[in-house]
Amino acid sequence: MTQISLSELFSHKHNPYPIYAQLREQVPLARFRWMGTDMWLLAGYDQATTILKDPRFTMDWQKVQPAQTGRSDDVASSYMPLAWSKHLLNTDPPDHTRLRTLVSKAFIPRMIEQLRPRIQQLMDGLLDTVQAQGEMDLVAGVAVPLPIAVISDLLGIPVEDRKLFRTWTQIIVQSQGAAPGQGASGLEAEKAFVRYIKTLITNKSAHPDNDLTSQLVLAEEAGDRLNEDELISMIFLLITAGHETTVNLIANGMLALLEHPDQMRLLCADSSLLPGAVEELLRYTSPVTLSGPRWALEDVSLYGQVIHKGEMVRCALLAANTDPQQFPDPDVLDILRRENQHVAFGKGIHFCLGAPLARLEGQIAIGTLLRRLPHLRLACDPQQLTWKEGGSLRNLVSLPVTF
Numbered sequence: 001m002t003q004i005s006l007s008e009l010f011s012h013k014h015n016p017y018p019i020y021a022q023l024r025e026q027v028p029l030a031r032f033r034w035m036g037t038d039m040w041l042l043a044g045y046d047q048a049t050t051i052l053k054d055p056r057f058t059m060d061w062q063k064v065q066p067a068q069t070g071r072s073d074d075v076a077s078s079y080m081p082l083a084w085s086k087h088l089l090n091t092d093p094p095d096h097t098r099l100r101t102l103v104s105k106a107f108i109p110r111m112i113e114q115l116r117p118r119i120q121q122l123m124d125g126l127l128d129t130v131q132a133q134g135e136m137d138l139v140a141g142v143a144v145p146l147p148i149a150v151i152s153d154l155l156g157i158p159v160e161d162r163k164l165f166r167t168w169t170q171i172i173v174q175s176q177g178a179a180p181g182q183g184a185s186g187l188e189a190e191k192a193f194v195r196y197i198k199t200l201i202t203n204k205s206a207h208p209d210n211d212l213t214s215q216l217v218l219a220e221e222a223g224d225r226l227n228e229d230e231l232i233s234m235i236f237l238l239i240t241a242g243h244e245t246t247v248n249l250i251a252n253g254m255l256a257l258l259e260h261p262d263q264m265r266l267l268c269a270d271s272s273l274l275p276g277a278v279e280e281l282l283r284y285t286s287p288v289t290l291s292g293p294r295w296a297l298e299d300v301s302l303y304g305q306v307i308h309k310g311e312m313v314r315c316a317l318l319a320a321n322t323d324p325q326q327f328p329d330p331d332v333l334d335i336l337r338r339e340n341q342h343v344a345f346g347k348g349i350h351f352c353l354g355a356p357l358a359r360l361e362g363q364i365a366i367g368t369l370l371r372r373l374p375h376l377r378l379a380c381d382p383q384q385l386t387w388k389e390g391g392s393l394r395n396l397v398s399l400p401v402t403f
């Protein structure tokens with residue numbers, strides 16, 4: 001077992017780099033106790049890229065014994081039995097290939113690029129309401145509402161319902177990792193969420209529109225289509241994976257720029273640097289700190305250790321993205337960095353489906369903030385910023401700025 005505890009690892013929200021470096025230097029594979037079971041955490045870049053592509057590890061927890069998943073019946077009940085039952089992050093080929101084929105067309109960069117004018121319009125609308133005030137909370141003003149509006153538009157979710165799923169998602173995310181018996185509110189939120197998605201699907205089946213939910217209801221590939229459970233899980237995944245993560249890219253990315261005025265000046269002076277800058281912010285802030293869990297399908301010897309069949313592994317993506325073996329001066333934010341093969345979106349067959357959309361949203365949000373608010377400054381000492389407690393995500397509670 002490693003000397004660092006998981007709670008210690010997740011408690012350094014503002015400056016997580018030293019503790020992740022310490023983890024990486026201690027052992028390539030660190031072993032933790034998590035929810036009553038042993039879990040291996042991979043901290044290096046090579047280790048992460050190897051495991052994320054290794055078919056000897058499954059994302060389908062139903063393939064391993066319940067006792068080895070860390071999901072006792074009690075814990076499993078707080079774990080969204082329906083919504084988690086069959087989606088991309090819970091399946092292996094051939095199921096995964098089939099599901100991904102049915103949804104992937106909507107996410108190819110050419111299709112996503114067509115959303116640019118609409119995303120720009122949404123972003124401008126958000127700034128129009130605050131520009132005259134000279135100050136705002138960047139989390140509540142931009143980082144949260146933009147990704148919610150974008151994914152809702154894409155899925156055809158009515159404006160008046162958007163607050164609901166934000167609330168449900170937050171309850172569900174917070175209840176993950178809850179102690180056995182403590183996940184009741186997460187389960188209730190999930191049930192309400194699933195009921196809502198069912199109604200959405202029924203409405204779109206009856207009156208198809210020009211949105212992704214209607215396309216998914218009708219999607220057919222070689223005579224194959226998504227059944228109702230798969231549709232619910234897919235929409236649930238797109239909503240949850242599609243906003244919480246991008247909130248962090250925008251908020252934590254802007255914080256990183258505000259704390260590195262030299263980099264911010266460079267970017268303000270030349271907007272053609274935006275795509276590279278967003279890649280660097282993805283690497284540097286790693287909006288998803290840990291990969292999803294995988295379980296060994298057989299005993300696997302790696303880096304001098306044996307990961308036994310059924311044991312869980314996760315990759316510390318932030319540690320991999322700041323591994324000096326892969327990135328020179330990894331703790332330096334350098335928007336001109338070349339060779340930036342970060343793993344912020346994962347690797348292998350589960351590489352983030354929404355990456356082109358997240359990149360576009362990040363570029364539009366950050367580019368517009370810098371262009372329209374040239375005097376943007378932090379309104380408090382960065383040490384006073386509050387972060388949501390627990391969990392592996394680094395979510396700012398608020399980011400007060402003046403402009």
Ligand code: HEM
Nearest residue numbers: 088089241242245246249291292345346350352353354358
């Ligand atoms: C998968 C990160 C935005 C949908 C993933 C994975 C990562 C990730 C690391 C792989 C997890 C693993 O292998 O364990 C991010 C980050 C985002 C972002 C950092 C924003 C900055 C989005 C958006 C969407 C989305 C906007 C959808 C609209 C998905 C889906 C998967 C996924 C569906 C599962 C893909 C599969 O298993 O084939 N994401 N994501 N993500 N992401 Fe994202």
